[in-house]
Amino acid sequence: MFEHESYDGHEQVVHVQDAASGLKAIIALHSTALGPAGGGCRLWHYEDPGKALTDALRLSRGMSYKNALAGLQMGGGKAVILGPVPDDRRQAVFEAFGDAVNRLGGRYVTAEDVGVGVSDMKMVGARTKFVSGLSEEGGVGGDPSPYTARGVRLAMEAVALHVLGARSLEGVRVAVQGLGGVGANLCRELSERGAKLIVADINQQRVERICDEFRAERAEAETILFSEVDILAPCALGGVMTEASVPKVRARAVVGGANNQLLNAAAGQMLFDRQITYAPDYLVNAGGIIMVAAEYFGTHSQAGVLADVERIFDRTCQVLLSSRKTGAPPHLIADHMAAKVIETARQAEPGRPAVSRAENFV
Ligand code: NAD
Numbered sequence: 001m002f003e004h005e006s007y008d009g010h011e012q013v014v015h016v017q018d019a020a021s022g023l024k025a026i027i028a029l030h031s032t033a034l035g036p037a038g039g040g041c042r043l044w045h046y047e048d049p050g051k052a053l054t055d056a057l058r059l060s061r062g063m064s065y066k067n068a069l070a071g072l073q074m075g076g077g078k079a080v081i082l083g084p085v086p087d088d089r090r091q092a093v094f095e096a097f098g099d100a101v102n103r104l105g106g107r108y109v110t111a112e113d114v115g116v117g118v119s120d121m122k123m124v125g126a127r128t129k130f131v132s133g134l135s136e137e138g139g140v141g142g143d144p145s146p147y148t149a150r151g152v153r154l155a156m157e158a159v160a161l162h163v164l165g166a167r168s169l170e171g172v173r174v175a176v177q178g179l180g181g182v183g184a185n186l187c188r189e190l191s192e193r194g195a196k197l198i199v200a201d202i203n204q205q206r207v208e209r210i211c212d213e214f215r216a217e218r219a220e221a222e223t224i225l226f227s228e229v230d231i232l233a234p235c236a237l238g239g240v241m242t243e244a245s246v247p248k249v250r251a252r253a254v255v256g257g258a259n260n261q262l263l264n265a266a267a268g269q270m271l272f273d274r275q276i277t278y279a280p281d282y283l284v285n286a287g288g289i290i291m292v293a294a295e296y297f298g299t300h301s302q303a304g305v306l307a308d309v310e311r312i313f314d315r316t317c318q319v320l321l322s323s324r325k326t327g328a329p330p331h332l333i334a335d336h337m338a339a340k341v342i343e344t345a346r347q348a349e350p351g352r353p354a355v356s357r358a359e360n361f362v
Helices: 050-069 087-103 118-125 145-164 181-192 204-214 265-273 287-297 302-326 330-348
Strands: 012-018 023-031 041-044 075-082 173-177 196-200 231-234
Touching (some): 012 087, 050 075, 050 287, 050 330, 075 087, 145 231, 145 287, 181 204, 265 330, 287 302, 302 330
16 A cells, blocks of 8 residues: 555555445545544445555545645545445445444544435444534534535635636636535526526436526536536545546636546646646535544634634635745645645654655645
8 A cells, every 4th residue: 555656655555444334444544734634434336446546545535635725633534335235235234334433442533425415424423422424403413415515616706706806706717526415506606696607417307406506507526527617626535637638628617516626647747738627626626625634623614714714715826926026826725735734743642654745745
């Protein structure tokens, strides 16, 4: 694993197998320099199980950077459960996953991600207290995706200001790929601000619902990335910006909720060279983890969380201005800023493992 191309000095990677429930999972802790490694749990059917490890390694590094830039007292981690999980095993699988999280003694705090809902996290919560995204009773909590979507919309406003000359999204054409928790909530945010929506999902029921509700135009899942729009919003899975796809992108900017949108650094550089503004995913999609952290630490009212999410607008402006000033692509600027925060925390507490290769990027 130490030779794996996505290994980035991760502190700990745990492979979990529970014969009784059938659980197979990987929990990757990238860094705990800033606090417990926070990040969601994804349930996905990986045709090649090796891809589950790649996903866990890449997603957990992204969480370190996301949490650092969002100013949270959390490091970065992520869990992936290898699907499919039959309905009659779901409870046993999530309880066994809760036991695995508990064995980490608080070094990892879990929550929802793709394929995992609040009811699943409640099953996890029956076995461990190191879980968030549980309940909205008496304060913030529950499904993080509305907060994530709000942050993405704020980042889009920052990008609109820099690229289109005005913060308003009125009449701005946005293509949204993926209409799950984040994508559907983003469509609501954008529709309320007068944006024109083009949408796609592999789940046609979701497409119908969003088209009916927000008068969105339908596109094919295979081609939505190449729609002629102002802003492209990838809100499905990662790795969509590749050396093959970027030359066909016709949007002026890419601002979406999906994690790890850039397959690799070359794709980020290609976007930059084509003068397509890319707002780094972990910067713009931090709204959910801001809420999750507030619920976990019990630190914030809903107003406090929304105020923190609101800061995503300023941070996106900061990264875009810095990119303009230095001539470096925004994703490298954000990597550098995040790595600096983590490294400063690590140095304040000697003995912590070195955090990241990103220090060498800029
Ligand atoms: P979700 O499972 O609710 O929705 C994902 C949607 O994408 C589904 O409707 C699915 O059918 C669709 N999809 C999958 N492959 C597709 C394809 N090739 N083309 C079109 N649609 C496709 O997940 P979510 O919670 O909305 O998360 C979406 C993305 O945002 C993920 O990358 C996730 O890691 C990231 N993210 C989510 C949150 C959150 O708060 N939920 C926070 C930060 C980042």
